[in-house]
Amino acid sequence: MSDKKHKILDAALDLFANEGYTATSTSKIAQKAGVSEGLIFRHFESKKGLLHAIMQEAEDRLRDVLADILCEKDPRGVIRKTIELPFNIRSEEYDYWRLQYKLKWDKDYYNPDKMKPLIEKLKEAFALLGFEESEQEARLLSHVLEAVSIELLRGNMKDPQQFKSFLLEKYKA
Amino acid sequence: MSDKKHKILDAALDLFANEGYTATSTSKIAQKAGVSEGLIFRHFESKKGLLHAIMQEAEDRLRDVLADILCEKDPRGVIRKTIELPFNIRSEEYDYWRLQYKLKWDKDYYNPDKMKPLIEKLKEAFALLGFEESEQEARLLSHVLEAVSIELLRGNMKDPQQFKSFLLEKYKA
DNA sequence: GTCTATAGGCCGATAGAC
DNA sequence: GTCTATCGGCCTATAGAC
Structure with a gap:
């Protein structure tokens, strides 16, 4: 991928994630990326196309992160890794996640099935550990995970490590 | 309040909550409300002013809902009412809540303190019930509550009543 | 006089021409 | 990579209805 195309993606990710998609103009993106505005349309056709390219990358990263859990054999390991998930988000990737969570409110982009494999895996793990209501568990x-992620991404959790320990303890994971 | 002013508020709430604030134009609001666009500015000064008026109402509703929990004496009652909270949202009020959750991503409007009294009350309830780590609990x-609310508001929870029962059972509330 | 409708100004946004 | 056309955004000025 060309250097400038990459710069455009970086700038757009930052702005879309933090200012919002509609609130971000293509001229702002071009300015931040240090390229001409026309180049954006040359590479991505439209503003929507640019968002699409970014979301594609974001979904790839989600898949990567889930893959490690999905091939875990030990049920306790599955739960531990799931709990650790939000706490292990690399700060360079924050914007990808922020954007994903923001767009969950957007009908065009929300896809509940993306998390389904993880929930199935968790259900299996809880069942193996003898929980009665494994699906509900x-x-x-997964709800806790979601809320914690949101709190962390908004930079609004007081003492993340303490809460993580609390969760791991509670689930004996 | 005049009939048309009310119509504007209704239309704007719907559009802001479901399409997003920046994605909603004042002309769309006027069209949906069946009024002239200028009227919006006569009543609310600016688009921001209109949002502000709506958020004021939303906060009032939040306070109302929390008030009932905050004056509850029985610690089990506090927890039960908290769990029931998201499941009791009246469908006519969905848009208010949707808007509140969406705007949490917006630096200008997010105010973590709005939920603080509830968390304090919960902490107190857990402490009374003999939980070691009452604050973490x-x-x-509150995280579960938040995630459940979001899921319900997105209309994406499979079997709400079943999950509610599960939570009440788990917390013996 | 107060409340409402209409017509347009100005600006910035997307996109396409060169 | 620049330049610009066109459209739609927010808002105001002014005129009309009650």
């Missing part, structure tokens, strides 16, 4: 944990 | 439950 899986849903509960 | 309170934070955990």
